[in-house]
Every structure is written in C-alpha cells, then in structure tokens.
Amino acid sequence: MKKIKKGVCCLIGAAFFLSGCAKIHFIEFEPIFVRANAVGSNVYQGSKEKTIDIINTQLDISFSWDSAFVYGNATIAAKAYFMPQNKVILDAKGFKINKIGLLNNSVFKELEFSYQQNKLTIFLDKTYSAQEEFKIFISYTAMPEKLKVGKDITTIDDRGLYFINKNKPNKQIWTQGETDCNSGWFPTIEDPAEKMTQQFNITIEKNLKTLSNGILIASKENSDGTRTDSWEMQKLHSVYLAMIAVGDFKITEDSYRDIRLNYYTEPEFAPHAKAVFGHTPEMISFFSDTLNYPFPWPKYDQIVVKNFVSGAMENTTATVFYDQLNKTAGEIADESQDPIIAHELFHHWFGDLVTAESWSNLSLNESFATYAEYLWLAHKFGNAYADEHLMQDAEAYFKYVKIKDPDLIRFDYADKDQMFDAITYQKGGLILHQLRKEVGDAAFFTSLNLYLKTHEFKTAEIHDLRLAFEEVTGRDLNWFFNQWFLANSNPQIKISKVYYPEENALKIMVDQIIDTTHQKIYQLPFKVKIVNANQEQVFSVLLNQAHQEFSFPMDTKPVYVKFDADNQLLVEKQELKTEEDYALQYQYADDFIDRYESLNYFNKHQNSKFTKELMLKALDDESATLMVMALNYIKKLEVKEQELLATKLMILALKASESKVRAASLMVLAKIKSAKTKKEIGQQLKTDPSLLVQKALKQGKFN
Numbered sequence: 001m002k003k004i005k006k007g008v009c010c011l012i013g014a015a016f017f018l019s020g021c022a023k024i025h026f027i028e029f030e031p032i033f034v035r036a037n038a039v040g041s042n043v044y045q046g047s048k049e050k051t052i053d054i055i056n057t058q059l060d061i062s063f064s065w066d067s068a069f070v071y072g073n074a075t076i077a078a079k080a081y082f083m084p085q086n087k088v089i090l091d092a093k094g095f096k097i098n099k100i101g102l103l104n105n106s107v108f109k110e111l112e113f114s115y116q117q118n119k120l121t122i123f124l125d126k127t128y129s130a131q132e133e134f135k136i137f138i139s140y141t142a143m144p145e146k147l148k149v150g151k152d153i154t155t156i157d158d159r160g161l162y163f164i165n166k167n168k169p170n171k172q173i174w175t176q177g178e179t180d181c182n183s184g185w186f187p188t189i190e191d192p193a194e195k196m197t198q199q200f201n202i203t204i205e206k207n208l209k210t211l212s213n214g215i216l217i218a219s220k221e222n223s224d225g226t227r228t229d230s231w232e233m234q235k236l237h238s239v240y241l242a243m244i245a246v247g248d249f250k251i252t253e254d255s256y257r258d259i260r261l262n263y264y265t266e267p268e269f270a271p272h273a274k275a276v277f278g279h280t281p282e283m284i285s286f287f288s289d290t291l292n293y294p295f296p297w298p299k300y301d302q303i304v305v306k307n308f309v310s311g312a313m314e315n316t317t318a319t320v321f322y323d324q325l326n327k328t329a330g331e332i333a334d335e336s337q338d339p340i341i342a343h344e345l346f347h348h349w350f351g352d353l354v355t356a357e358s359w360s361n362l363s364l365n366e367s368f369a370t371y372a373e374y375l376w377l378a379h380k381f382g383n384a385y386a387d388e389h390l391m392q393d394a395e396a397y398f399k400y401v402k403i404k405d406p407d408l409i410r411f412d413y414a415d416k417d418q419m420f421d422a423i424t425y426q427k428g429g430l431i432l433h434q435l436r437k438e439v440g441d442a443a444f445f446t447s448l449n450l451y452l453k454t455h456e457f458k459t460a461e462i463h464d465l466r467l468a469f470e471e472v473t474g475r476d477l478n479w480f481f482n483q484w485f486l487a488n489s490n491p492q493i494k495i496s497k498v499y500y501p502e503e504n505a506l507k508i509m510v511d512q513i514i515d516t517t518h519q520k521i522y523q524l525p526f527k528v529k530i531v532n533a534n535q536e537q538v539f540s541v542l543l544n545q546a547h548q549e550f551s552f553p554m555d556t557k558p559v560y561v562k563f564d565a566d567n568q569l570l571v572e573k574q575e576l577k578t579e580e581d582y583a584l585q586y587q588y589a590d591d592f593i594d595r596y597e598s599l600n601y602f603n604k605h606q607n608s609k610f611t612k613e614l615m616l617k618a619l620d621d622e623s624a625t626l627m628v629m630a631l632n633y634i635k636k637l638e639v640k641e642q643e644l645l646a647t648k649l650m651i652l653a654l655k656a657s658e659s660k661v662r663a664a665s666l667m668v669l670a671k672i673k674s675a676k677t678k679k680e681i682g683q684q685l686k687t688d689p690s691l692l693v694q695k696a697l698k699q700g701k702f703n
C-alpha cells in the first residue's frame with residue numbers, strides 16, 4: 001500500500017499523510033478509532049495459527065446499487081493445514097447467510113454452522129485429514145455499508161467494498177483488502193499468510209467494465225441485460241490482495257514483452273493514461289533485471305478509482321490508485337507519478353510474491369516498495385533526483401520519530417493500522433539503503449534474489465531476509481538486523497575534528513549521545529573523506545564505542561574533511577561547521593545531499609561572501625531543485641548582474657529538462673529581456689506541455 005493508510009499521530013483525530021514524490025501532502029480524514037495498549041501490557045502480535053488452508057475461492061457475485069448489497073455464492077476449496085479438522089472458521093463481516101453446505105461432485109450436502117461476532121463456524125460432516133480436500137458452498141449477502149465502526153470495523157475505511165456515486169453515470173465499485181477488509185464482501189480467512197488461487201465471476205450491467213486479479217477468461221452476456229466476466233488467478237496470492245473493480249472505465253492498452261499492461265481510467269483521462277503510466281514497461285524491465293527475477297504474474301493492470309481509501313494498493317496484477325493519478329499530460333510534465341507507480345509495481349515481488357507472514361513484519365513489504373521508488377528514480381532520472389527523494393524520506397522519518405518511536409519490526413502494536421507508518425515505510429527503506437552500502441551492490445541484489453527464490457509464493461519473516469544475506473555474504477549480520485530492524489530509534493552523534501601539527505595527525509572525535517546504562521552502543525561502519533593539497537583519500541572506519549577517537553596521519557592540515565562520506569548513516573549529527581566548511585562541501589561534494597546541505601546553508605545566509613559564487617555554480621548542478629534555488633537567488637540580484645547571465649538563462653529556459661528550471665529561468669528573463677525578445681521566447685515555448693512553464697510565460701508577459 002502507498003503510503004500510509006492511517007498515519008496515527010494521536011489516538012483521536014488522526015492526520016493522514018502521503019509522502020508524494022516531491023512534497024508531503026496532508027489530507028484530513030475523519031477521526032479513526034485506534035486501540036492503545038494499556039501501560040505495562042505485554043502484547044505479543046505473532047503470526048496467526050493455521051488450522052485450515054484455503055486452496056481456491058470461486059466467487060459468483062452481483063450487486064444491488066440501491067441497497068449497496070453484494071449477492072455472493074462462494075465455493076471454497078480447502079483442507080486441514082496439518083492436524084485433522086472437523087470444522088472451518090471463516091471471517092465474514094456483517095453477512096446474511098442464506099445456506100451453507102459441502103459440495104461433492106456438484107452434490108450439495110447442507111452443513112450446520114454458527115455465526116457470531118463476524119466469525120462463521122462451519123461444522124464439517126466428518127474429520128478431514130490434511131490430505132483430504134473438501135469444498136464448501138456458501139450463499140450469502142454482504143452489506144458493507146451497514147458495518148458499524150467500533151463494532152464490526154475499526155474505521156469507515158475498513159468496509160472492504162465500496163459503492164461510489166451509486167445513482168450517477170460514473171458509478172463505481174471497488175475493493176480494498178489490506179489489512180483484514182476483504183471479509184467485508186466474501187467469506188475467507190483473514191491472514192496475510194493465507195494464500196489461494198481464485199476465480200471471480202462478476203455479474204454487472206453490460207455497459208460497465210470489470211477488473212480483478214489474473215486473466216479475464218470469459219465474458220458472457222446474460223438474457224437479463226447483464227454480463228458476467230470471469231477472472232481467474234492461477235497463482236497463489238494472499239487473501240488481502242484479492243480485488244474487484246467495476247465502473248465506466250476506458251482501457252488504454254500497453255505491453256511489456258508478452259505481458260499485457262492495461263491502464264484503466266475514467267474516459268476523460270484516457271488520453272493522458274500513457275503520460276501517467278507510460279514508464280511501466282521500462283519499470284518492469286528494470287526491476288526484473290535488477291532482481292534477476294522476471295515479473296512473476298500473467299498480466300499487470302493499473303486502475304484509477306474515485307474516493308479511494310488510500311494512495312494506492314498493490315492487489316496482485318490489478319493495482320488500484322487514488323484519483324490524484326487522474327492527471328493531464330501537462331501536470332505529469334511538472335510532477336511525475338513514477339514513485340507511487342514504482343512502489344506498487346515492486347510490491348509484485350516484495351509483498352505479493354513473497355509476503356510478510358504477519359503485520360508485525362509489514363516492513364518486509366513496505367520497506368522494499370519504498371526503496372524501489374529510489375531505485376527507479378536513480379535509474380530513470382539520475383542520482384540527484386533519487387537522493388533528493390531519499391532525503392525527503394529521512395525528513396519524514398525524523399519528523400515522525402519525534403512523536404512515536406516504535407521498533408521497525410514490532411510485535412506489540414495495539415492495532416494493525418498502526419503498522420502503516422513512517423517507521424515501516426520510510427525508515428525501512430532507509431535501512432535497506434544502509435544495508436546495501438554495508439554489503440555492496442552485488443551482494444545486496446544477489447541476496448534479494450535468493451530471498452525471492454526461497455520464499456516465492458509463500459511468506460517470510462525478518463529472519464528469512466537476514467538468512468538470505470548471511471548465506472550470500474558469508475557474514476553474520478545479526479548485529480545489523482538487531483540494531484536496525486528489531487529495534488527502535490537511531491544514533492545521535494557529536495563530531496569534532498582537530499589537526500595536530502606536532503603529531504602530524506588529523507583526529508576525529510565521535511561521541512554517541514546515549515545513556516549507556518540502558519541504551520546499546522551502535523555499531524556504525526562509515527567512510528571519512530579527507531582532501532589535502534594533492535590528493536583525496538577515503539578511509540573506512542568503524543564506530544562501535546560511546547566515545548571514540550580516529551587518528552589519520554597527515555603531513556599537513558587537510559583542506560576538507562567529510563565525516564560519513566557516503567551520507568549512508570541514519571543518524572542525527574551534531575557537527576560544528578564554519579561557512580568555509582560549507583563552501584568547500586559544495587566544491588568537494590560527492591552527491592546531492594552534500595550539495596544540498598551546502599547550498600541550503602547559503603540560501604539561508606545570503607550575505608555570506610561565498611553565496612553568490614556558489615549560487616552561480618549551482619546553475620550547472622545536476623539537481624533541478626538546486627538549480628531552482630540558484631535561480632530564485634539570481635532573481636533578487638541587480639539587473640546588470642542578471643544581464644551577464646542572460647545567455648545561460650536563455651539556454652535553461654529553452655532547454656532544461658525539468659520544467660521547474662525552465663519556469664524559474666523565465667521569471668528572471670522576464671525582468672531583463674525586451675518585449676520583442678520575450679515574444680520570441682514565448683513563441684518558442686508555446687507548445688511546452690508544462691503548466692509551470694505556461695504560468696511563467698503568462699506571469700512574465702512573454703506574449
């Protein structure tokens with residue numbers, strides 16, 4: 001899921017935030033009810049005990065739009081998990097049960113059942129061993145709109161199935177299963193570790209389209225003016241990933257090799273569907289190659305629905321997006337939706353193929369999907385773009401951790417919904433990045449491949465990930481996993497550096513700010529970069545004490561020293577830096593973070609003697625954000641200084657690849673160019689799709 005279904009900042013009146021690709025969007029939602037553990041309670045949220053295994057679910061469903069009812073016939077093929085069983089307990093929220101029986105070669109044999117507190121207990125006709133498959137038939141009516149918050153469900157976003165715009169031409173039905181919501185529309189076992197195949201036969205008015213997991217194997221017109229679409233999913237996937245959607249959608253076809261990729265949008269947005277989703281084939285290719293594991297499913301559809309309860313949901317082969325992806329090509333030119341698209345796609349390996357066995361292990365799904373955003377952005381748009389995204393993840397984490405600081409993998413949550421937070425997502429992604437830096441790219445991706453192959457179409461817990469890394473690297477990684485995945489918080493460190501000419505040595509002193517009576521000392525491998533007159537050196541060091549001094553032999557005082565040269569550590573740093581240090585940091589920067597820290601400092605200290613020189617330099621930066629920072633600074637300079645930059649600004653306005661750079665350049669040119677030249681520029685950019693550029697042309701009077 002992307003990203004946070006219900007970010008719980010406090011117990012009531014929760015705010016919900018989605019970390020988009022460029023900024024954090026705050027969306028107000030209705031209050032939700034989340035239980036809190038009593039102080040001192042000793043909750044353990046382990047994996048659910050398995051007694052019955054669902055093999056296949058066949059659903060025949062139709063709907064009443066007026067009453068918002070779902071009429072269902074479910075045929076569930078199941079078996080005892082290991083120990084023999086004489087009953088089956090299913091989750092079914094607020095159903096009216098019509099009849100239940102055993103199906104044996106199409107012969108129906110009624111079974112007794114009890115139905116209390118949304119648990120349907122079906123008494124089998126005998127005790128079945130784990131080798132005997134049986135089929136249960138259940139005829140029922142589901143009434144998701146009648147489910148009561150606080151009694152049947154935690155929030156109104158837990159109904160499972162939603163009727164939207166019931167009496168209007170643009171009416172829709174869609175579902176949201178994660179975490180335990182699919183039992184609001186079909187009887188099942190709510191457990192992420194329950195994997196099944198399925199066939200969903202959906203009967204609707206024939207002018208509407210349907211979508212579900214797997215392949216559309218049949219579409220039959222009925223005599224009453226309806227149509228029944230049959231969708232079959234032959235590969236095992238978790239119950240919470242089952243979905244359907246119904247509505248007036250237009251399908252835009254695409255493909256990757258022999259995999260069909262359809263984009264379902266409302267008809268008016270269909271002309272823009274390829275602008276929004278068009279990188280999907282390249283993403284599948286990139287992720288398949290990176291993981292050395294081909295896309296594991298028979299097709300991949302993406303659908304944009306109205307009023308969705310989350311940002312997006314990675315239902316296997318049928319991802320649902322909220323209507324913020326109803327974008328025009330112009331809007332996409334200014335803000336790509338690739339991060340959320342990459343996130344959901346990557347779940348098709350991490351989450352759908354290998355599934356976290358319990359919600360406590362949710363980060364096994366979400367840390368990878370979050371990190372996939374970074375992987376794709378680095379591949380497609382360059383490291384600066386991706387590093388900026390990762391920096392925003394770190395900002396979101398550090399903001400969140402000031403309010404709540406739970407373990408990354410945690411077994412003591414009060415409510416499953418609490419798992420969908422900036423710890424599981426952003427911190428998880430950042431820790432994977434750190435793990436990659438620790439073991440190196442080759443070992444990192446080989447380990448991921450081993451993890452996928454070992455647990456494909458099954459589930460995993462955090463130790464399975466560690467074991468895959470240990471097998472590939474030959475190293476014991478308990479220290480890393482214990483410190484980061486099975487713990488909370490992050491290190492806080494204080495750094496100081498002094499050059500001692502009499503000892504010919506640079507000394508870096510590092511303090512871990514912790515209370516050693518109850519806090520563990522972190523083990524932090526990192527790099528130090530030291531630049532002196534004629535060379536640049538990088539040293540690997542290990543910080544593993546509360547107070548530690550690192551000594552580097554140097555004949556002369558170094559010009560520039562960078563602690564954590566790769567910016568890989570998730571730490572809060574206190575380091576005294578002069579403005580000379582910040583200026584040198586831009587000069588010797590290795591990545592976006594270094595340059596951002598430096599330029600951001602001078603953006604806040606515009607009177608510094610270094611500011612102008614660095615801002616002018618930043619016009620050639622790889623990062624559009626830093627170029628815009630520089631252009632906004634230049635906008636405030638005297639006209640005669642701006643005129644000296646006119647040629648450069650013209651090139652940026654007409655040729656910069658990112659629209660925000662073109663737009664910001666135009667705003668400077670607007671002040672210094674004649675009406676005639678501005679008209680010529682306006683002509684050249686007339687067909688620029690970017691809304692930002694068009695707005696700048698208008699504001700700057702380029703017409």
Ligand SMILES: [Zn+2]
Binds near residue numbers: 001003347365366369
């Ligand atoms: Zn997700």
